[in-house]
Amino acid sequence: ETGVTQTPRHLVMGMTNKKSLKCEQHLGHNAMYWYKQSAKKPLELMFVYSLEERVENNSVPSRFSPECPNSSHLFLHLHTLQPEDSALYLCASSQDLGVTTQYFGPGTRLTVL
Amino acid sequence: SQQGEEDPQALSIQEGENATMNCSYKTSINNLQWYRQNSGRGLVHLILIRSNEREKHSGRLRVTLDTSKKSSSLLITASRAADTASYFCATVTQGGSEKLVFGKGTKLTVNP
Numbered sequence: 001e002t003g004v005t006q007t008p009r010h011l012v013m014g015m016t017n018k019k020s021l022k023c024e025q026h027l028g029h030n031a032m033y034w035y036k037q038s039a040k041k042p043l044e045l046m047f048v049y050s051l052e053e054r055v056e057n058n059s060v061p062s063r064f065s066p067e068c069p070n071s072s073h074l075f076l077h078l079h080t081l082q083p084e085d086s087a088l089y090l091c092a093s094s095q096d097l098g099v100t101t102q103y104f105g106p107g108t109r110l111t112v113l
Numbered sequence: 114s115q116q117g118e119e120d121p122q123a124l125s126i127q128e129g130e131n132a133t134m135n136c137s138y139k140t141s142i143n144n145l146q147w148y149r150q151n152s153g154r155g156l157v158h159l160i161l162i163r164s165n166e167r168e169k170h171s172g173r174l175r176v177t178l179d180t181s182k183k184s185s186s187l188l189i190t191a192s193r194a195a196d197t198a199s200y201f202c203a204t205v206t207q208g209g210s211e212k213l214v215f216g217k218g219t220k221l222t223v224n225p
Contacts, residue, residue, distance in 0.1 A: 104155035
């Protein structure tokens with residue numbers, strides 16, 4: 001839809017599993033973001049990357065580990081998650097950091113059992 | 114931290130009616146953006162209004178910004194069932210970190 005794709009779209013995992021979320025943007029953007037969206041809470045910014053360098057880490061627990069191998073790809077590695085980590089995880093990109101519009105992927109619906 | 118707060122939290126109208134959603138924020142902003150989200154999907158950017166602008170139009174959308182009251186409104190005219198979605202305002206703080214801070218959103222239902 002918007003040039004940002006996310007896989008998988010749905011993921012169910014146990015607390016002892018290790019999994020990864022993948023995001024790819026086809027827009028030639030330089031900045032990429034991970035957000036967490038829980039029910040009845042505002043969108044929470046988790047990580048920000050600009051030109052493959054992490055520029056923000058919003059006090060996210062270490063069980064979430066981001067990776068940005070190049071400006072088009074962003075991963076979120078998950079391990080030993082808790083049930084309260086169940087949420088919609090959204091990836092976004094923007095041309096550059098700053099006051100620009102962000103383009104979102106469709107999200108990964110994560111359920112932690 | 115939450116910057117924008119949308120009001121109302123939920124709005125239900127009939128097709129053809131206008132829908133107005135409001136957003137209030139706390140600190141000086143560089144710009145304010147409105148996004149739309151269909152159930153369980155990603156957000157789609159609708160419109161951006163800069164701090165030195167007072168009104169902006171895009172199709173059936175009209176956004177106003179009152180920096181003295183730290184508030185913005187989104188008006189959708191002649192609503193359609195397909196407008197059913199959640200609408201979020203997001204602000205970029207002036208002089209602060211260059212990130213979007215989202216509100217909790219207004220859930221709009223347009224009944225056919």
